[in-house]
Amino acid sequence: MTITDPSSRKRRRLTPLALIAGAVGTVLLALSLTGTLSGFVASITNTTNTAGTGALVMQEKDSTGTITCLSTNGGSVSTNAATCSTINKFGGNLAMVPGTAVSTNITITNTGTVPANTFTLTPGATCTQSANGAANGTATDLCAKLTVVITSGATTVYSGTVAALAGHAPFALATPVAPGTTVPFTFAVTLASTADNTYQGLQASLPLTWAFAS
Numbered sequence: 001m002t003i004t005d006p007s008s009r010k011r012r013r014l015t016p017l018a019l020i021a022g023a024v025g026t027v028l029l030a031l032s033l034t035g036t037l038s039g040f041v042a043s044i045t046n047t048t049n050t051a052g053t054g055a056l057v058m059q060e061k062d063s064t065g066t067i068t069c070l071s072t073n074g075g076s077v078s079t080n081a082a083t084c085s086t087i088n089k090f091g092g093n094l095a096m097v098p099g100t101a102v103s104t105n106i107t108i109t110n111t112g113t114v115p116a117n118t119f120t121l122t123p124g125a126t127c128t129q130s131a132n133g134a135a136n137g138t139a140t141d142l143c144a145k146l147t148v149v150i151t152s153g154a155t156t157v158y159s160g161t162v163a164a165l166a167g168h169a170p171f172a173l174a175t176p177v178a179p180g181t182t183v184p185f186t187f188a189v190t191l192a193s194t195a196d197n198t199y200q201g202l203q204a205s206l207p208l209t210w211a212f213a214s
Contacts, residue, residue, distance in 0.1 A: 049085075054114035056080070056214050062087050063105035070111070071212075089187045089208055090148070093134050099193040108210055109182040116177040116212035120170040121150075121157065124207035127166040136201035143204045145192045152185050162189075166206055177212065 022024075028039035057080070058071040069084030091102030110116050127143035150157040150171075157171050177183060191199075 057112035118213035122170040132203040137198040141197040
């Protein structure tokens with residue numbers, strides 16, 4: 001005789017349903033992990049995000065355009081400061097006599113890529129007098145006997161003696177100086193007609209510094 005337990009039959013009937021429910025749960029879990037059931041998406045990736053620096057470079061030329069000095073002549077744009085000994089703003093005439101006038105034209109150009117918002121001309125602290133040749137007079141104030149007029153177009157930057165120009169505060173020049181812009185300057189130097197024999201065989205020198213700032 002076979003004896004059947006009713007509860008056993010119930011378990012056998014429920015077992016397939018339990019298996020199905022378990023399988024469905026596994027599928028739903030798998031779908032939730034893979035994102036297959038996610039909604040719409042959109043995105044933008046910017047690949048060109050750059051920033052950089054420009055360069056401020058000064059160029060000085062004589063009136064003939066053949067002699068050029070650059071602020072980068074000091075080595076590179078990292079230094080960007082140079083000494084120009086080939087362009088003499090006072091004319092370099094070492095044979096002047098009383099009443100002689102010498103005029104020198106130069107240009108300053110911004111050859112960089114950014115504008116100069118400040119442009120200055122700063123005279124050196126001291127006008128230096130020295131001997132010129134073998135025959136030298138005894139005067140000690142040649143710098144006071146030389147007058148200089150500095151103009152830029154119709155604007156007079158300075159008019160007075162070289163002695164008074166020495167140590168003068170920086171001259172603020174017209175700005176801005178955009179890239180590629182050239183500014184002309186004229187230096188007119190005159191030896192006073194009152195200079196006597198004691199001023200013979202002498203020369204005066206005064207450094208001048210041009211400067212751009214952005």
